[in-house]
Amino acid sequence: MDHAPPFLASLVIALVLAFAFGAAARWLRLPPLIGYLLAGFAAGPHSPGMAIDSAFTATLAEVGVGLLLFGVGLHFRARDLLAVWRVAVPGAVAQVALGTLLGAGLAMTLLGLGFGAALVFGLALAIASTAVATRALEERGRLSGEAGRLALGWLVVQDLIVVLGLVLLPAASGGPGGSSGGLGLAVLVAVGKLAAFAVLMLVVGRRVLPWALARVARSGSRELFTLAVVAVALGVAFGAAVTFGVSFALGAFFAGVVLGESDLGHQAAAETLPLQRVFAAIFFVSVGMLLDPASVIRSPVLDVLALAAVLLGTGAATFALLLTLRVRAEVAAIVAGALAQIGEFSFVLTELAIGQRLLPDEVRGPILLASFGAILITPLTFRAFAWVAGRMPGRKVAGAHPDAARFVASLPVLRGHAILVGHGRVGTLVAAALRRHNLPVLVIENDRRVAEALRERRVPVLWGDAALPEVLEAAAPSRARLLVVALPGAWEARRVVELARHANPDIEVAVRAHHDAEMEWLRDEASAGLVVMGEREVALGIADFAMQRMGVAATTAQATVDVLRERRIVDAALDGVAA
Numbered sequence: 001m002d003h004a005p006p007f008l009a010s011l012v013i014a015l016v017l018a019f020a021f022g023a024a025a026r027w028l029r030l031p032p033l034i035g036y037l038l039a040g041f042a043a044g045p046h047s048p049g050m051a052i053d054s055a056f057t058a059t060l061a062e063v064g065v066g067l068l069l070f071g072v073g074l075h076f077r078a079r080d081l082l083a084v085w086r087v088a089v090p091g092a093v094a095q096v097a098l099g100t101l102l103g104a105g106l107a108m109t110l111l112g113l114g115f116g117a118a119l120v121f122g123l124a125l126a127i128a129s130t131a132v133a134t135r136a137l138e139e140r141g142r143l144s145g146e147a148g149r150l151a152l153g154w155l156v157v158q159d160l161i162v163v164l165g166l167v168l169l170p171a172a173s174g175g176p177g178g179s180s181g182g183l184g185l186a187v188l189v190a191v192g193k194l195a196a197f198a199v200l201m202l203v204v205g206r207r208v209l210p211w212a213l214a215r216v217a218r219s220g221s222r223e224l225f226t227l228a229v230v231a232v233a234l235g236v237a238f239g240a241a242v243t244f245g246v247s248f249a250l251g252a253f254f255a256g257v258v259l260g261e262s263d264l265g266h267q268a269a270a271e272t273l274p275l276q277r278v279f280a281a282i283f284f285v286s287v288g289m290l291l292d293p294a295s296v297i298r299s300p301v302l303d304v305l306a307l308a309a310v311l312l313g314t315g316a317a318t319f320a321l322l323l324t325l326r327v328r329a330e331v332a333a334i335v336a337g338a339l340a341q342i343g344e345f346s347f348v349l350t351e352l353a354i355g356q357r358l359l360p361d362e363v364r365g366p367i368l369l370a371s372f373g374a375i376l377i378t379p380l381t382f383r384a385f386a387w388v389a390g391r392m393p394g395r396k397v398a399g400a401h402p403d404a405a406r407f408v409a410s411l412p413v414l415r416g417h418a419i420l421v422g423h424g425r426v427g428t429l430v431a432a433a434l435r436r437h438n439l440p441v442l443v444i445e446n447d448r449r450v451a452e453a454l455r456e457r458r459v460p461v462l463w464g465d466a467a468l469p470e471v472l473e474a475a476a477p478s479r480a481r482l483l484v485v486a487l488p489g490a491w492e493a494r495r496v497v498e499l500a501r502h503a504n505p506d507i508e509v510a511v512r513a514h515h516d517a518e519m520e521w522l523r524d525e526a527s528a529g530l531v532v533m534g535e536r537e538v539a540l541g542i543a544d545f546a547m548q549r550m551g552v553a554a555t556t557a558q559a560t561v562d563v564l565r566e567r568r569i570v571d572a573a574l575d576g577v578a579a
Contacts, residue, residue: 010052011060017043018281033135034376036281040288054289061286063234064279065131065344066252070233071276073256074269088153091321095154096161099126099313106309110302111363120165120353124367125309127162129343129375130155130249131283136338136378147334150327154318154339159250162345164190190245197244201254205236209255210262217264217448217463226271232259233272247345263451263463270468284375287343291372295365306370311381315340319385323392333389337382341374342367414440414460415479421466421496422486423450426512430484431459442475467495477503485511540564 017039025035043052103122107113113121133151137143209232216228233252240251259265295303315336322332350367353359374381417440420427427443434441443459444466445451451463464471466487477483477500485493493511500507510530540561547557 006053007056010056013043013052014039014057014060014282014285015278018285022281030379032281033132033284033378036284037288037291037372037375040285041291042288043285044289044291046289046292046294052289054286057282057286057289060279061283061344062248064276064281064283065249066237067230067233067272067276068131068134068280068283069249069253070237070256071269071272073253073258074260074265074272084149084153087150087322087325087327088157091318091325092154092157093161094321095314095317096123096126096158098317099123099309102126102313103306103309106302106305107363110305111360113359117353117358120349120358121363121367122309122313123162123165124346124349124353124363125306125342125370126313127158127342127345127349128155128314128339129341129345129371130159130253131280132341132343132375132378133338135280136382137334140334140382142334142338146328146331147338150322150331151335151338154335156250156253159247159345160194162349163194163245163247163250165349193244194246197240197246197251198254201236201258205255205258206261209236209259210264213259213264213268214262214448217267218452220448222271225267229268229271230275249344266462266471266474267464267468269470270465273468273470283344287371287375290347290368292365292368295369299362299366302366303369303373306366307373310342310370310374311340314342315381315385319388329389329392330386333385334382337378337385340381340385341378342371343375346371414442414476416440416481417442417476417479418482418484419444419472419475419477419480419500420484420486421493422446422512423454423461424486427484427486430486435459442480444471444475465492467492467499469499472496472499473503477507480504480507482508483510485509487512 018036021035021039021042022032023035025032025038041047045054100119100122103125104115104118105122106125107118107121108115111118111121133155134143137148137151142148213225213228213232216225219225233255236255237248237252240246240254241248244251256265259268318339319332319336322335323329327335346367350359350364354361354364418434419442420431420434421444423431423443423445431441431443441460443451443454443461445454445461445463446465448463451461454461462471462474464474466472466475466485480500483497483500485496487493487496493513497509497511500509510532513531543564544557544561547560548554552560
């Protein structure tokens with residue numbers, strides 16, 4: 001280890017510990033997130049033994065949050081967010097106000113802080129972690145539904161409030177711009193920068209980013225496309241932070257939303273998913289590294305009350321406000337359970353306030369303990385709100401999008417359709433036969449040029465790798481009647497069938513194979529309804545012709561073909577010899 005660069009050692013140790021503790025948590029039937037937090041504590045400066053570079057880990061964690069929010073943005077449409085604004089904007093503003101006042105009262109009572117400093121402390125306890133919330137919703141399969149859209153809209157409003165808070169902190173501390181005129185100017189400048197960034201992304205980014213990535217996709221290099229997607233995500237996020245003062249995570253999120261409006265979004269999401277998971281794990285490791293057990297001993301009462309303020313000011317307040325805004329109780333419970341914690345923005349706000357001498361060093365411990373504790377008990381929080389919701393009458397959502405499924409904007413909403421994976425020599429004939437009878441069919445094609453050519457001919461097509469969940473989900477397999485997989489590889493075909501079966505156990509399946517063993521594997525492992533091999537179908541067609549020309553009745557010949565189709569080629573040949 002003496003010869004290893006310190007950054008390399010920190011990265012390797014963080015990943016190994018995250019895997020070890022995450023696997024142990026999973027073995028104990030706990031969320032891996034808890035294992036990541038404990039791994040961070042084990043590698044942090046406040047535990048005996050090894051200690052990794054916290055600054056380097058924090059940088060990787062920020063990258064992780066950016067990629068995570070970029071991926072979340074890819075899965076959402078602007079219309080989905082606009083549909084929940086009527087709930088998210090007033091609800092989030094009211095929740096942040098209530099949570100801030102609750103935390104401020106705690107700070108003024110136990111810490112003796114002035115009203116302005118207490119408000120900053122309260123704000124740090126009122127802002128939920130986007131990374132924690134989205135991961136919790138994803139683990140429960142709720143990220144793409146009503147609860148996911150409401151939670152994300154809520155979090156975006158919170159992030160905008162934090163951005164304004166970070167801009168106004170110097171004025172609140174009596175630094176530059178501390179006068180009322182300077183304060184007003186700071187607010188105007190911050191709002192102007194946010195508006196400029198939004199306009200730039202909507203007017204320029206919506207055209208330039210998909211156009212550029214489409215050119216990369218047409219090159220046929222998957223590696224270049226993956227690299228281009230990561231460069232867009234982090235480049236836009238960094239540019240937004242440096243130029244417009246927007247948080248790194250928020251900039252990445254809006255880059256994802258803009259790119260998600262194009263047909264490239266689902267493939268881009270699939271390509272970045274492994275990186276999101278790795279860096280998100282590092283984020284939770286970095287949170288665990290901040291935990292100092294000594295701070296618990298110094299102020300246990302304040303720590304417990306700060307945790308209670310988080311659970312009440314973010315979780316309970318969110319639940320109550322959603323019910324007030326006529327959101328169904330079960331949806332409100334999911335959103336509240338996801339938001340009942342604090343994270344990255346609370347740490348940034350706290351450290352900046354301490355650096356500005358607005359808050360004393362003693363507040364760091366309670367905020368870290370409140371964050372660690374709230375994240376740790378997230379599973380219990382979900383259960384508690386679900387228990388309460390189960391004893392309340394359901395309510396209808398105001399302003400929620402009626403359809404939870406996500407589609408590419410240019411695709412029609414299909415029901416009872418056929419999904420055709422692959423538009424090569426086999427897929428072309430299948431698509432032609434279905435379209436000849438005006439049957440609804442949606443093509444998933446991995447070749448960008450083929451997909452663009454199909455779109456020009458007004459054939460409903462989705463570009464991407466159907467073996468990736470994000471791509472196949474966009475084809476709505478839960479509402480499809482038939483899946484035809486015309487891919488050259490058995491593994492990819494099996495994976496597509498497994499994903500489709502998971503979404504719709506009743507879907508009919510037909511799969512193409514290339515040799516006999518592959519046919520058996522697909523039939524047994526993937527539970528496909530029909531598995532066909534090119535050479536075998538040629539042989540069966542000739543056999544049918546030969547039998548009929550030799551005087552066998554057409555129905556009898558067809559019955560023989562059906563029997564042979566279900567048998568292995570070797571067994572069929574032996575049957576012929578024995579006969």
